[in-house]
Amino acid sequence: MxxxxxxxxxxxxxxxxxxxxxxxxxxxxxxxxxxxxxxxxxxxxxxxxxxxxxxxxxxxxxxxxxxxxxxxxxxSVLPGSRPLRVDVIASRSAASGLMRGFHRAHPEIELDVVMLFDIETAVAAIRSGAIDASFRAVAAPGRPLPEDVESVWVLDEALQLLTGPAHALAGARSVTVAQLVGHRIWMPGIVPGTEWAAYYDDLVAEFGLTIEATGPNFGSDALLDTIADTPALATFMGEQTRLVWPADHGLRRIPVTDPAPVYPHSLLWRRDNPHPGLAALRAHLAAAAAGHDAAGTWAPGWVIRS
Amino acid sequence: MxxxxxxxxxxxxxxxxxxxxxxxxxxxxxxxxxxxxxxxxxxxxxxxxxxxxxxxxxxxxxxxxxxxxxxxxxxSVLPGSRPLRVDVIASRSAASGLMRGFHRAHPEIELDVVMLFDIETAVAAIRSGAIDASFRAVAAPGRPLPEDVESVWVLDEALQLLTGPAHALAGARSVTVAQLVGHRIWMPGIVPGTEWAAYYDDLVAEFGLTIEATGPNFGSDALLDTIADTPALATFMGEQTRLVWPADHGLRRIPVTDPAPVYPHSLLWRRDNPHPGLAALRAHLAAAAAGHDAAGTWAPGWVIRS
DNA sequence: AAGGCGCACAACTGTTAGTTGTGCACTAAG
DNA sequence: CTTAGTGCACAACTAACAGTTGTGCGCCTT
The missing domain is CATH 1.10.10.10 (Winged helix-like DNA-binding domain superfamily/Winged helix DNA-binding domain)
Incomplete structure (x- = not known):
């Protein structure tokens, strides 16, 4: 060529x-x-x-x-001035949306988005310089961030209930956490030991929900398929997740209230990381995140939102 | 990989x-x-x-x-069902704009845009199947299209005068063709023997303009540079041409009237070309081109606009 | 502790990309 | 029309490399 x-x-x-x-x-x-x-x-x-x-x-x-x-x-892998490398917790999380917005605002900054195993891995990667930033919930229970890693709360992503058309709650405009007690909520692909798992463990412990966070993850298509066909099952899904799904399957998204469980995203980075894109990202997020409100929401007690 | x-x-x-x-x-x-x-x-x-x-x-x-x-x-070069291959007279002509519009309307149709030497080459390429369609002015003087090649008039692209800030006509809101007599108009890169050259020859012959259509083409950057700096020079430019040029160079675009010289673009294709994208292109152009008006414009006598 | 699984290393071989040397077609100048 | 020059293709050769078989080693499982 x-x-x-x-x-x-x-x-x-x-x-x-x-x-x-x-x-x-x-x-x-x-x-x-x-x-x-x-x-x-x-x-x-x-x-x-x-x-x-x-x-x-x-x-x-x-x-x-x-x-x-x-x-x-x-x-993308060149040591030196390689693209800004950012870890997100899932490709469909609100963090991905933030990164898309950042890319629109700064198309000149080359980006690579990766997904690491958990916050422990992410922090190690941040400290080593393998990645420049990470969107995660901080801090993992009993594991404060190291000195050289900074974090700032960016946004809360509210969880919504996703049900099929035949589910008992399918007609509700919104549901309270109390109403979810007794319903089976299925979250396949949550790996034990990660902060995702800790999040749902806390949710179960605090409100007595029934969350089946085990089982292999056959992909979101299979998950949505099952949810659509199974009246007894529902799942949680971030409010900003865009479903690529034919409308006629009748999936319902239902906001959860009293309180609204939210997954908090913070940005983590190494204090002395000199990457110019990192400063731009922090500035962009600071501008975009202004005016959020934590009232009426729930997050695990170990979460820092500041 | x-x-x-x-x-x-x-x-x-x-x-x-x-x-x-x-x-x-x-x-x-x-x-x-x-x-x-x-x-x-x-x-x-x-x-x-x-x-x-x-x-x-x-x-x-x-x-x-x-x-x-x-x-x-x-x-792109695979014999068989390769992308729709369309010839345009110049990358900045209105035809390119039409192709961009077509691509927006039909992103699923793979496109390749090429630029051939002149209409003779283009017609030969159309007949051989090397390209599927061509935007050109038909017909070249004394050379009617062959039987198996069809054409339909798509649009007229009005020529505008492009001058630097110090040019005598720089302040005009519009100029008539008569006013252009005596001014030097520079069109580098026009290759003798092409229909472009025939177009300007006719323009010169009919209105007595001074068009220097010779000299090597060092690219549009060099052309614009010279126009901006030389008070005695102007050039013609298609009304739809988008200049990528810093605003502070003071280039002026001035419509030409009485009559407005236009470059007519017709679509040419081989009658029995079965490419599905070709039918889509023709339909798209038929819809987009409705309502054009040739009144008050000038084109060479050999041009067919129907 | 034993077996199996999965990747790396070593030695060998065929192919291929690169080299030098040469020829041929076309252009331009005399 | 001849002649010199330019520019690409073909041929022969060589060195490097990609792929093969054979083997070993580490790690997980049982």
Missing amino acids: RTFVAVVETGQFQDAAADLSITQQAVSKRIAGLEKDLAVRLFTRTARGARLTIDGQAFLPHARELLRVAERAVA | RTFVAVVETGQFQDAAADLSITQQAVSKRIAGLEKDLAVRLFTRTARGARLTIDGQAFLPHARELLRVAERAVA
């Missing part, structure tokens, strides 16, 4: 060869190989160089795009 | 090897080579397979994107 683009830009096999520090014959071979693989002629050879064929013209922008993507791929 | 993604998807070197029909050792070598090139560890090897490192997680979406782009690149 690089050779192809080089030939296009120089207009000659020989000059392209000089650019690439190889011989003209090698360029000839590479182009011939590419043309053979594609089963298409890319250049018309003239006495004064090489001109693109129509197929070559159609191919060119794709070739350039490929080189751009390859460059970004390498940059 | 394919190997990397295969390992991620299977979670094991061995299964990935089976998918790729190579041995486990070859997969091991490929991954080791990739990790060496990137100078980064992508997987943590465990007794039950391979898990992504943080760097690997950051790299993964880029790798997937690269494979997608590579696939599209191959598809």
